[in-house]
Amino acid sequence: MKSKLFIVLAATLLLVSCSDSPAVRGVKGAYRYKTTGKVTLEENYAGATKADTLVANLDNESGTLEIVSLHDGDSLLITIDQKNGNVTVTRGMVKDGRMNFAAYYRTLDVPTAVKYFDTIRIGGAILSYDTILVRERNEYETYDITVRGYADVYDNNLVFNLEYTGQSQTSERTLRGKGIRSLAKKN
Numbered sequence: 001m002k003s004k005l006f007i008v009l010a011a012t013l014l015l016v017s018c019s020d021s022p023a024v025r026g027v028k029g030a031y032r033y034k035t036t037g038k039v040t041l042e043e044n045y046a047g048a049t050k051a052d053t054l055v056a057n058l059d060n061e062s063g064t065l066e067i068v069s070l071h072d073g074d075s076l077l078i079t080i081d082q083k084n085g086n087v088t089v090t091r092g093m094v095k096d097g098r099m100n101f102a103a104y105y106r107t108l109d110v111p112t113a114v115k116y117f118d119t120i121r122i123g124g125a126i127l128s129y130d131t132i133l134v135r136e137r138n139e140y141e142t143y144d145i146t147v148r149g150y151a152d153v154y155d156n157n158l159v160f161n162l163e164y165t166g167q168s169q170t171s172e173r174t175l176r177g178k179g180i181r182s183l184a185k186k187n
Helices: 003-020 022-025
Strands: 029-036 040-042 053-056 061-069 077-083 087-095 098-100 106-121 128-154 157-168 173-186
Touching: 003 061, 003 128, 022 061, 022 087, 029 128, 029 157, 053 106, 087 106
Parallel strands: none
Antiparallel strands: 029 061, 029 173, 040 053, 040 173, 061 077, 077 087, 087 098, 098 128, 106 128, 128 157, 157 173
């Protein structure tokens, strides 16, 4: 009888030690998310005393987010699957209603408005003049960025406060962005 009681107690202790904390149970699951914000692009020229800066609005980004427990205290594995196909993985921890995660690396396409000029000849054979039209179009530049931040946990929602820093793949521009927001809602 004592050996059966010992086995039951040992099995119970094993199950309890492997179970997730209530904080982890509250956040793990599948989410859909949307991210928006602004970044500052800065270009330094050799010998220049001042850098050229440009503020760019990020395109809204969406996708899915999967959070699973690593069964190591409050440790989590966070998988971010962007709608455009990029997948990023990082680790995190949840404590006191906040999920902190390790910095991770990814690419980001940033739209910048490019001005171009068209010249149109107006008039006839005798009287004519040129007019210049200024037009804009968005072009995208790809940056290698580091993402840092945290998420506040509210029931079935995560509100991320993110910071982006990075370097352009094709120019000397650097990127900085603070206060970039992402909202993730549990499915």
